[in-house]
Structure formats: C-alpha cells, structure tokens
Amino acid sequence: MFCVTPPELETKMNITKGGLVLFSANSNSSCMELSKKIAERLGVEMGKVQVYQEPNRETRVQIQESVRGKDVFIIQTVSKDVNTTIMELLIMVYACKTSCAKSIIGVIPYFPYSKQCKMRKRGSIVSKLLASMMCKAGLTHLITMDLHQKEIQGFFNIPVDNLRASPFLLQYIQEETEFCSCYPGWSAMARSRLTATSASQIPDYRNAVIVAKSPASAKRAQSFAERLRLGIAVIHGEAQDAESDLVDGRHSPPMVRSVAAIHPSLEIPMLIPKEKPPITVVGDVGGRIAIIVDDIIDDVDSFLAAAETLKERGAYKIFVMATHGLLSSDAPRLIEESAIDEVVVTNTIPHEVQKLQCPKIKTVDISMILSEAIRRIHNGESMSYLFRNIGLDD
Numbered sequence: 001m002f003c004v005t006p007p008e009l010e011t012k013m014n015i016t017k018g019g020l021v022l023f024s025a026n027s028n029s030s031c032m033e034l035s036k037k038i039a040e041r042l043g044v045e046m047g048k049v050q051v052y053q054e055p056n057r058e059t060r061v062q063i064q065e066s067v068r069g070k071d072v073f074i075i076q077t078v079s080k081d082v083n084t085t086i087m088e089l090l091i092m093v094y095a096c097k098t099s100c101a102k103s104i105i106g107v108i109p110y111f112p113y114s115k116q117c118k119m120r121k122r123g124s125i126v127s128k129l130l131a132s133m134m135c136k137a138g139l140t141h142l143i144t145m146d147l148h149q150k151e152i153q154g155f156f157n158i159p160v161d162n163l164r165a166s167p168f169l170l171q172y173i174q175e176e177t178e179f180c181s182c183y184p185g186w187s188a189m190a191r192s193r194l195t196a197t198s199a200s201q202i203p204d205y206r207n208a209v210i211v212a213k214s215p216a217s218a219k220r221a222q223s224f225a226e227r228l229r230l231g232i233a234v235i236h237g238e239a240q241d242a243e244s245d246l247v248d249g250r251h252s253p254p255m256v257r258s259v260a261a262i263h264p265s266l267e268i269p270m271l272i273p274k275e276k277p278p279i280t281v282v283g284d285v286g287g288r289i290a291i292i293v294d295d296i297i298d299d300v301d302s303f304l305a306a307a308e309t310l311k312e313r314g315a316y317k318i319f320v321m322a323t324h325g326l327l328s329s330d331a332p333r334l335i336e337e338s339a340i341d342e343v344v345v346t347n348t349i350p351h352e353v354q355k356l357q358c359p360k361i362k363t364v365d366i367s368m369i370l371s372e373a374i375r376r377i378h379n380g381e382s383m384s385y386l387f388r389n390i391g392l393d394d
Contacts (some may be wrong), residue, residue, distance in 0.1 A: 019102070020044060020378050021067050021250050025076040025092045027051040033111070033137070035075040037367035042375060044194045045125045051088050053139050059084065061091045067101040071378050075107040078349055078388050080328075082112045086130065097138030100321070105141040105377060106134065107370060109348035110324045114148035117155075131155035143373050145348055145366065146295045146323040160225050160372060161383055165323040168364045170227055172321075172344055173208075173291070195205075201344075201362075202319060208289035209233050209315075213306040214300070217294050224293050233283025233290070235306050258301075279309055286314030291321060297345065298326035307339040317341050324348050325361070332358035 022044055024035035039046050048064035074096070076089045089106065116126035123325065134142070135157055142156060145163045202208065206229075212221035227234040238314040249318045252259045273393045297303060297320060307318045318340050325345030329336075335343055336358040343358075345351070346366045355361045376383055 003041060005208065012032065019070050020374075021047045021065070021070050021072045021101075023047040023049050023074045023092065023096075024062075024080065024373075025049075025051060025061075025074050027053060027088060027089045028079045028081075030352065031077045031079050031085075033350060033352075034077050034347055034367055034370075038075060038107075038371045038374065041367060041371035049092070051092065054082070059087045059091055061095050062087065063092075063095050063099060067096050067099050069100065069102050071103050071105065072096045072101045073105045073107055073374050073378075075167065078108075078110050078112050083174065086112060086133075090133060093134065093139050094139040103140045104138050105374070106139050107348075107374065109141045109145045109366070109370065110326075111144045111147055111152065114152060114214055116147050117152050124208075125155075127152050127254065128155040141377065142253045143370065143377070145346075145370075148295060161386075163350070163369055163373060163386065165364075165366050165369075166227075168346060168366050168369075169293075169321045169323075169344065170224070172362075172364055173205050173228065202289060202291070205289065205291075206230075207287075208291050209283060209308070211235065211283075211285070211290045211292045211310065213292055213294065213302055220277075220295065221293050224291070231283060233281055233285050235279065235281055235309055237279040281309060281313050285310055288315055289317045289319065290315040291319045294320075294322045296324045296326060297322040297343065298328050298331070300327070300331045300338075304334060304338045321345075323352070325351050327351055327354045327361070332361065335360055 020042075022035070022039050022042070024032050024046060026032050026035070033044060037174055047067075049065065050060075050062040052060055054060055068228055074089065076085060078085050090110070093104055093106065110129075111127070113126045113130050117128070119125060131152070132155070140158055142158060142160045143163065144160065146165055147153065147162050150162065155161060208228075209231045210221045210225040210228065210233070212218040212232070215236055217235060218232075218234050219246055221232050221234070224230075240311075290307075292303060292306055292310075294303075303320055307320075320343045321348050323342075325343070326349060328343075332354045340360065342360050342362060344362045344364060346364045348366065351361065351363070355363065373383065373386060375381075376386070
C-alpha cells in the first residue's frame with residue numbers, strides 16, 4: 001500500500017481525545033481493518049461496542065462506554081452482506097442518539113446503493129431512501145468518498161463531505177518528481193519520504209493514455225489526464241447498459257405503432273429508438289499503455305470488453321484504476337484470465353479474499369485522508385485544505 005502524508009499532516013495529529021469516540025459498526029472482523037488504521041493514525045483507541053447477529057438474524061448493538069456529550073464517529077465499511085451492514089449502521093447511530101451523543105458522524109467510504117440514484121422505469125431512488133433513513137436515525141454529518149453521482153449529496157439534509165481518492169491513485173501511477181510538481185505544497189520531508197517508500201508503479205507511464213470505457217466516464221478520465229499531462233481516449237458504442245436513458249422511466253408506456261391508437265385527436269410525434277454505433281475508440285492507443293479509470297468496479301464484464309477492444313487497437317498494457325473495488329461474484333477469476341495486466345483499487349471496501357484469488361488486484365490505502373477529515377471535524381477546523389490543496393475540488 002502507498003500513502004504519502006502532506007506537510008500539514010506530517011506532524012503528529014493534534015486531537016482533543018477526551019470528547020471523541022471512534023466506533024466500528026461492523027460485526028464482520030474482516031471489515032474492521034480500515035477502522036484500525038484510522039484509529040492508529042489518530043492515536044486513539046477504538047470505542048467499546050458489541051455488534052452481532054441474533055440466531056434469528058436480527059442485528060443487536062450494545063455500546064459499552066458513555067458517549068454523552070461526545071463527538072461519535074462511526075466507521076462502516078460495506079461487506080458482501082450489504083443490507084446487514086446498513087442495519088448495523090442505523091441501529092448504532094440510533095443507539096448513540098438515544099445515549100445523548102453531542103454529534104454522530106458517519107464515516108462511510110463507499111456509500112451503498114449509490115448506483116440506484118436515478119429513477120429506473122417503475123423502480124425507486126433507493127439512495128434517497130437510504131439517506132433519509134440515516135438522517136432519521138440521528139446522523140448529523142457524513143464523510144464519504146467518490147460518490148457515484150455528486151448529486152447524491154442533495155438527498156441528505158445534513159452536511160456531507162465527499163472526499164476523493166484520485167490523489168492516491170495518481171500517486172500510484174506517477175514518479176516522485178512528477179507527483180511533487182503536481183502538488184507544490186509538499187515539503188522536502190514529504191518528497192524524501194516518497195522517494196524512500198515508492199516509485200512509479202507503472203513503468204514508462206509517460207507513454208500511457210487515460211481511457212474512459214464509456215462516454216459517461218469521460219469527465220473522470222479527463223481529470224486524470226489533465227493532472228498527469230497525458231492524452232485521453234473514449235470507448236463509444238458498447239452494448240446497452242443500465243445507466244442509459246432507455247431505462248430512466250421515459251419509455252415506460254408501451255410503444256404503439258400509431259399515434260391514433262392513443263387518441264385520434266392527438267398528434268404526438270413517434271419517438272425514434274436509439275441505436276448505438278459499432279464500438280469505436282476515440283483517441284490513439286496503439287503502442288501505448290492504457291489506464292482505464294472509473295469510480296466503481298463490480299461486475300467486470302464491461303471492463304473486460306474494454307480491455308479486449310484496447311488490445312485489438314494496439315495497447316500493449318492495460319491497467320484498471322477505481323476507487324471502490326466491489327469485485328462481486330467471480331470477478332477475481334475473470335480478471336485473472338483477462339487481458340488486464342493490473343487492477344488498482346483503494347481499501348474503502350475489504351477485498352483480501354479477492355486479492356488471494358487474483359494477484360493482479362492491488363490495494364492503495366486511503367486511511368490518511370479519512371483520519372485527517374475526522375480530526376478536522378472534531379477540532380472544528382475547516383475542511384477546505386482537503387478540497388483545495390489535495391485536488392478534491394473536481
């Protein structure tokens with residue numbers, strides 16, 4: 001794992017420990033690794049709490065220390081049993097509320113159900129429902145990372161800090177000198193630490209091109225390309241997926257051949273159905289390293305298809321970089337057997353089992369930025385440094 005501390009974070013984190021309590025809401029021990037890293041960086045002990053499942057599968061939370069008048073930070077990483085994870089969080093938040101906690105801040109690096117943030121036919125906007133449940137339970141502030149859509153912040157009636165993992169992924173790619181030039185606020189100590197701990201993980205990355213596997217990912221790819229001073233390529237014409245306009249509810253009424261079938265007096269023009277063109281790569285990838293960037297990698301079919309397309313167009317190495325590595329089902333096996341050379345994800349979600357199944361999966365640690373956000377909120381300091389100086393504003 002790779003992490004470099006910026007100058008303001010190099011000194012020991014000064015934190016008023018007396019009024020802070022740090023809990024992990026996970027009953028699954030494999031999901032507590034990130035919580036332990038954050039506690040270690042803050043120099044505090046994890047709060048005493050029991051979270052477990054009753055024989056009838058009900059979730060029970062027992063807080064074993066006083067939280068009255070304190071700032072409570074509840075860290076919840078999402079396990080494979082996402083619905084149990086949500087109930088653990090909601091019950092713990094409500095338990096802290098009824099125990100007279102001063103404030104209850106949720107630290108949820110990956111916000112579950114974030115892909116269900118738009119209306120799909122006769123479905124529902126589940127992320128809005130989840131936001132309402134969290135606020136109703138008693139959450140007063142949310143710290144998260146790389147929401148699938150920024151607009152999800154509007155579903156909450158509490159402050160939301162949507163942090164970015166891109167600086168850590170950029171660090172993984174870049175050479176030491178280039179990384180420090182992109183972030184001029186880094187001190188000599190940070191530069192020497194970077195030189196001692198890591199080098200570029202993608203040799204000859206200057207011969208790389210940043211790739212968006214669909215037009216929807218183009219903005220993120222553009223941000224990476226501009227910071228790395230690299231070119232960009234966009235894959236267009238892939239098979240229809242669930243993010244398209246065809247399933248957003250506007251096609252819910254049954255299609256009819258004649259307008260007169262609706263009503264004789266209406267003259268509504270017929271909607272011409274969309275038809276995607278054959279797969280096209282906009283941009284030159286021949287003889288270059290292709291770096292596909294996205295926020296979530298779950299079902300890997302679209303990434304595998306993109307990798308095959310890039311190979312056919314002449315890319316000689318293919319990397320995939322994403323913030324949240326859900327890697328569901330048999331994703332590790334498919335990646336291992338694919339044309340992808342390496343998949344780089346952060347530890348917002350635990351995936352030690354997947355890494356054992358597939359050596360191509362690498363992890364970048366983001367506990368530093370989460371611990372700094374906790375420290376600043378608890379001490380009543382501005383969060384603007386994290387958004388201004390570490391590139392989190394786009």
